Amino acid sequence: MKQQRIVVKVGSSSLTGTNGLISLEKIQGLTAQIAQLQNEGYRVILVSSGAVAAGLGKLGWKRASITMPEKQAASAVGQGLLIDTYAQLFAEHGIVIAQVLLTRSDIEDRKRFLHIRNTLETLLQHGIVPIINENDTVAVEEIRFGDNDTLGSLVALVAEADMLILLTDIDGLYTAHPKKNPDARRISDVWEITEEMERSAGGQGSDVGTGGMRTKLTAAKIATHSGILVKIAASSEPDVLQKIVSGDTIGTTFHPKPDSIGGKKSWMIHGTRVEGTIAIDDGAVEALTEHTGSLLMPGIVAVEGEFHEGAVVEIASAKGEVIGKGVAHFSAWDLKLLLEQKKSGQTLRNLHEVIHRNELVIIKEGNGHVYTG
Ligand SMILES: Nc1ncnc2c1ncn2[C@@H]1O[C@H](COP(=O)(O)OP(=O)(O)O)[C@@H](O)[C@H]1O
Numbered sequence: 001m002k003q004q005r006i007v008v009k010v011g012s013s014s015l016t017g018t019n020g021l022i023s024l025e026k027i028q029g030l031t032a033q034i035a036q037l038q039n040e041g042y043r044v045i046l047v048s049s050g051a052v053a054a055g056l057g058k059l060g061w062k063r064a065s066i067t068m069p070e071k072q073a074a075s076a077v078g079q080g081l082l083i084d085t086y087a088q089l090f091a092e093h094g095i096v097i098a099q100v101l102l103t104r105s106d107i108e109d110r111k112r113f114l115h116i117r118n119t120l121e122t123l124l125q126h127g128i129v130p131i132i133n134e135n136d137t138v139a140v141e142e143i144r145f146g147d148n149d150t151l152g153s154l155v156a157l158v159a160e161a162d163m164l165i166l167l168t169d170i171d172g173l174y175t176a177h178p179k180k181n182p183d184a185r186r187i188s189d190v191w192e193i194t195e196e197m198e199r200s201a202g203g204q205g206s207d208v209g210t211g212g213m214r215t216k217l218t219a220a221k222i223a224t225h226s227g228i229l230v231k232i233a234a235s236s237e238p239d240v241l242q243k244i245v246s247g248d249t250i251g252t253t254f255h256p257k258p259d260s261i262g263g264k265k266s267w268m269i270h271g272t273r274v275e276g277t278i279a280i281d282d283g284a285v286e287a288l289t290e291h292t293g294s295l296l297m298p299g300i301v302a303v304e305g306e307f308h309e310g311a312v313v314e315i316a317s318a319k320g321e322v323i324g325k326g327v328a329h330f331s332a333w334d335l336k337l338l339l340e341q342k343k344s345g346q347t348l349r350n351l352h353e354v355i356h357r358n359e360l361v362i363i364k365e366g367n368g369h370v371y372t373g
């Protein structure tokens with residue numbers, strides 16, 4: 001039987017002291033808890049921030065006054081120190097760790113996605129704890145996750161985890177930014193992430209954090225739509241991980257969606273970047289949304305963007321409403337050529353699927369976003 005798989009994401013705010021520098025004591029507490037879970041038979045993947053904080057400490061640089069290349073340099077210095085600390089502390093519990101550094105483009109590419117999955121699978125089977133962070137050195141804007149909450153949710157998706165735990169400096173999602181609103185209350189259970197919750201989720205709570213509650217909600221959305229339970233809890237809570245797996249009602253629980261999608265469709269919706277748009281007529285909209293058809297050339301009315309065959313594109317109605325996403329079997333240039341031939345009344349030589357049903361996902365955006373296959 002597959003062991004329960006848990007992705008634990010720990011933010012910089014939970015790994016640093018009041019001086020903004022890495023706290024050995026905090027890392028010790030975390031590793032001891034993860035080691036206990038491993039010994040109980042759970043398999044844990046740790047998504048750990050803290051590289052920048054560790055690097056700044058070593059170099060004596062101030063976070064407020066550094067440029068992006070300096071931040072990336074600090075991360076490069078700090079990542080080694082961080083992983084070394086984890087390696088030593090986990091070794092005290094007889095646990096081997098592995099370092100995995102990722103960027104968004106690694107997840108977007110289906111082949112690399114599968115290689116990450118296979119590597120994680122192998123590590124977990126051997127009882128090794130993978131420790132994941134964004135590869136900050138190469139992460140320019142276009143390929144960045146930018147925050148480790150989103151990275152955590154995509155790792156949970158890649159690893160087909162049962163649970164994603166976001167450990168932070170606050171004990172859950174509140175009805176408003178707690179530092180700005182003394183009346184804010186903690187929400188203990190969420191079945192649907194509402195627009196009101198999204199509005200109330202503010203940015204980071206300290207100089208060391210990135211994204212705040214906003215990116216945690218994005219992460220919760222991605223994971224719950226993929227059938228994964230999400231917890232946001234305070235890392236300072238004693239035995240927090242043990243309490244969570246025992247079903248304690250601490251923190252905020254985001255329940256997985258009953259109509260959650262799995263596997264490839266989940267990756268397509270959440271893990272990929274759209275490279276263009278294909279607009280389709282009403283007949284094609286009906287074939288895709290009411291029936292189980294593939295997208296054929298005659299239903300296409302416009303093609304936007306420049307993409308190669310194999311790219312993930314958005315499918316929209318002629319009015320611009322997004323219908324879904326899929327893998328295009330033709331490049332934008334070929335599709336535009338075929339479209340011109342169609343418009344000039346020529347018989348189309350190619351009636352093959354432009355997007356095959358197996359590589360297409362229909363997105364219904366209703367109250368709180370509902371996804372169906
Ligand atoms: N609605 C909200 N509920 C709870 N916390 C919120 C909310 N809006 C903003 N926050 C802030 O989000 C912070 C946690 O995110 P962040 O600073 O990015 O930490 P981390 O380093 O753990 O990712 C909290 O300290 C809190 O001040």
Ligand SMILES: N[C@@H](CCC(=O)OP(=O)(O)O)C(=O)O
Binds near residue numbers: 050075146209210212
């Ligand atoms: N990759 C960066 C962390 C970025 C990040 O998301 O930070 P946080 O919001 O504290 O989880 C680092 O290791 O410092």
